[in-house]
Amino acid sequence: MIQRLLLELRLFFTALQFFTRVPVPAWVGFQPDWLQRCVRYFPLVGALVGVWGGLVLAAASLWWPPVVAVVLSMASTVWLTGGFHEDGWADTCDGLGGTVSKARALEIMKDSRLGSYAGLGLILMLGLKAATLTSLLSPLLSEMTDAASSHVHQVLMGWTLMGLVWAHTVSRLVPVLLTASLPYGGDMDHAKAKPLAMRAGWSSVLAAVGLTALVALAILGCLHLAGWPVPTLLRCLMWSTLAAGVMTLWCRRWFWQRLGGFTGDTLGASQQLSEVAALLAWLAVVHPVGWVRW
Numbered sequence: 001m002i003q004r005l006l007l008e009l010r011l012f013f014t015a016l017q018f019f020t021r022v023p024v025p026a027w028v029g030f031q032p033d034w035l036q037r038c039v040r041y042f043p044l045v046g047a048l049v050g051v052w053g054g055l056v057l058a059a060a061s062l063w064w065p066p067v068v069a070v071v072l073s074m075a076s077t078v079w080l081t082g083g084f085h086e087d088g089w090a091d092t093c094d095g096l097g098g099t100v101s102k103a104r105a106l107e108i109m110k111d112s113r114l115g116s117y118a119g120l121g122l123i124l125m126l127g128l129k130a131a132t133l134t135s136l137l138s139p140l141l142s143e144m145t146d147a148a149s150s151h152v153h154q155v156l157m158g159w160t161l162m163g164l165v166w167a168h169t170v171s172r173l174v175p176v177l178l179t180a181s182l183p184y185g186g187d188m189d190h191a192k193a194k195p196l197a198m199r200a201g202w203s204s205v206l207a208a209v210g211l212t213a214l215v216a217l218a219i220l221g222c223l224h225l226a227g228w229p230v231p232t233l234l235r236c237l238m239w240s241t242l243a244a245g246v247m248t249l250w251c252r253r254w255f256w257q258r259l260g261g262f263t264g265d266t267l268g269a270s271q272q273l274s275e276v277a278a279l280l281a282w283l284a285v286v287h288p289v290g291w292v293r294w
Helices: 002-019 032-060 066-081 084-096 102-110 116-137 141-146 152-181 202-226 230-259 264-286
Strands: none
Touching (some): 002 032, 032 152, 032 202, 066 084, 084 230, 116 152, 116 264, 152 202, 230 264
């Protein structure tokens, strides 16, 4: 049992080391097959990235307006992850933005230079994230009128932090689901991380889903202890998870039609797309506008 727990800890550290700049203890070691087995911890790593971004957001909000705090928070998560998923999104935009063949698309995605599709994709993706998070942090006029003497900014900060953590968590589950349901669409011999090019086992998928659920329960527990409205959080979790699920299905169809499977770059793209989809759904619940009431 102790050896099993130690192996799971090593797998977690492997996932943490692969996706972030966080240093891991030397005793962890490394084995190539751990890359394929550590996929179960992707959502947990995402939660930690979300917590880091949330801490920077909360700290920056003490001195600067919401838009500045949001940009600093986004910059901190990009630094922590080395722009890993953003790079995959940019390469995917370049490769699949046009109507080229599969072979040509894969060749374009391996090119380190950024094309017009990549530039536009990054601008739109980062801009949409910044706009969504800024909208979450900014009170509506009606909220300011109805709660003139309340701590509305602190309340909105709480909802934004929870949304940030959850979006980073659930979006890391999406690549796990794709690797389990799609074959590798690139050249296996030239894959940068061959173990990750193999299909994830369903035991790893179930473990990743379980860890994602644990993060949701942790958020619910913190909210309940703080005395906040749990039904609102349940709606946020439900709609943001549904949005990420829809994006998973859309990405699966897109990658299958264009490449016959996934690549490392498309997995990064799926994470970015599902993250912004989850944030948009979270915003729609926290700040409903027009005739839509979630």
